[in-house]
Amino acid sequence: MLPAPPLIEARTVVKRFGALLANDHVDLSVAEREVHALLGENGAGKSTLVKILYGLLQPTEGTLLWQGAPFSLRNPAEARQRGIGMVFQHFSLFDALTVAENVALALDGNESVARVSDRLAEVSRAYGLPLEPGREVWRLSVGERQRIEIVRCLMQSPRLLILDEPTSVLTPQECEGLFATLERVKAEGCAVLYISHKLEEVRRICESATILRHGKVVGNCDPRQESAASLAEMMVGSKVAPARHDRLTTAGEVRLAVTGLSLPSPDPHGTSLREVGLEVRAGEVFGIAGVAGNGQDELFAALSGEMLAEAAGTIRIDGVATGRLGINARRLMGGAFVPEERLGHAAAPAFRLSDNALASGHATNGFVQRGMIDRAATRVWVERVVKAFDVRKGPRDPEAKALSGGNLQKFIVGREILRNPRLLIVSQPTWGVDAGAASLIRQALIDLSRSGAAVLVISQDLDELFEIADRMAVIFHGRISSPLDTEGLRREAVGLLMGGAGFAADAVDEAA
């Protein structure tokens, strides 16, 4: 007897966006009841491929087969009718609508929201994924939002569940919950296509893997037979060295001291800071871990001076009260700040790199002489950054938006580090950049600290903090835990803090 054909198969799929070849003759096959990983770096073509499988994009060439028979998908509704469900990386949820309305939108047919509500309650109980149908999405945590996406797929009894980077926003404990749900889904006869670049979890839950690099399939393997290092090598195409990290021997004097910092968030959906206290010393990298939306944006704004504190003494740089000082004053004291969003916050997308250099360095780098811009000086500065941080930029002075994510990130981090700041505060330094750029940036942060600067890294990537931070604290609902030494620290302990355990009771109450 012939073996059963795979549940879904993509053969020689090509997808072109103008000059860019996002998928170059990609083959993928997922067997029935299989948990299959799709691995690759950012920009390798994973998201494009799954959008084709979900009917959101049409392939330029190639065929799709469902249980051995060719088929095509004109839109996501047709994909859902086949039994293909998708959990998006950047959730496709509507913040102002309720949970039930969000689910109703993903169901085909004309079921009333009240009926959907009842069925939703049933399914969420059956799978142990608690959800309140009547709550608006913006009130929910990131983990709960993902639950909505999963439950709304499960309500359509899927045959194939596609998850795009599902754990990048979860605490370790929430990840465990997700894996248990996937086990259960698989036991009920559903196949899973799991997109990730977290190799340890892929090795743990996936039975087979397809690896993409620059739009091409570069290998198929059983991840359980591979090591994380060998998978990473296939993904990147070369060996990736973890950041070199000498044990911190002597921490210097306190550079940044925050005490009793409380600050209401200007955003009605934001998180206010409450009684935040921390100290960062010269020579160390200090990490702030936490799930997105727990006050990281507000903390960065308060420390950089984008938002002024209520009392000057709550933030001190080198002992000087700076809570009421603006960004320029803090920069002149040796501070440097790299915000989370590359395009739109750290850099103006339509500005050339030289203008972006001016935008952050006008007070400190001598770019302005008697009110006139010294163009030559900004261009020389750009070339210095480009050289020191290996920024690949094409033309001499391109617009910021023309750079790839990794190259622009290297530029905005390098722009600050080359000033030799005494204090660097950086948020999400390697979010969504390729492994090569990430490792270069992490090394630069460590090197800066070892040269005597204090470095504060706010990151949702726990692996990153374990790699580079000497000490770390967790932010939860606008409060900060006491600092922990990374040496000998268990991930589970940090995970519990990220979920709110160990914080004052009133903080946890508000979470519930």
Added chain:
Amino acid sequence: MTMFEAILLTIITASTPLLIGAIGQLVCERSGVLNLGMEGMMIMGAACGFAAAILSGNSYVGVLAAILAGMAMSLIFAVLTLGLAANQVASGLALSIFGLGLSGVIGAPFVGAKRDQMAKLDLPVLTDIPLIGKALFGQDPFVYASFALVIGVWWFLARTKSGLVLRACGENHASAHALGYPVLKIRLLAILFGGGCAGLAGAYLSLVYTPFWSPGMTAGRGWIALAIVVFASWLPWRVLAGAYLFGGITILQLHAQGAGVKIPSQFMAALPYLVTILVLVIIMSRRGGQQAAPASLGTPFVPDR
């Protein structure tokens, strides 16, 4: 007719065009499109409606022509903002200016022409209710239509799947697209509905309110209708309240001036605007500054292929 009935009647006539215009714009904005061309669409409805009514001798033909004129105007806007992803604010402003000019050309031959006001439609029994009966239930069809529109739009947005999809497009067009909804098509329909309502509101001005044509006769009512949508935090019932609050104060200050109240007339004329702003501020501060606007309002959507 008692004084009270007269006041009530004039309040209704002053409020109806604002209500019809605003409720159409509300649907448009809930789908994520900000069409500032309201004034231009409204006055085109007034000019075309009056012209068609004179030429055909039938007010209902005029009403139909006004709706079509408003929709045609909004179609221009849709081609610019949906088809070419042009800036909605600039396109809307251009549409307003264009409508004011074009309506002058279309209406020129009809300046000075007269038509009788459209016939009232008395609802039997209900008109016999003392005090309010005559004013509320002895009205022209526009007034009934305006209330039907509010109820219909509320029901559509709150109760139907299509209404939910429309709201979803206004909240987050990228997600709506990811779920497979045709965002641009839905927005096109919403824009056309807004245009049709604007045309209808214009027809009310030239066929019932005055009833004649004069250039620039909308006199900023399109802008007021736009403001009422914001005032109403994008909720149909509040649009009703907003339109009647504005219309009510406009009329009451006229009566107060007529009665010889010793307040400068300029201040009295500004009163409706001041009250609208005041209520808006109170509502906003009560909500703690929280925005009620659809999150994608005014941002163009370009799907990737």
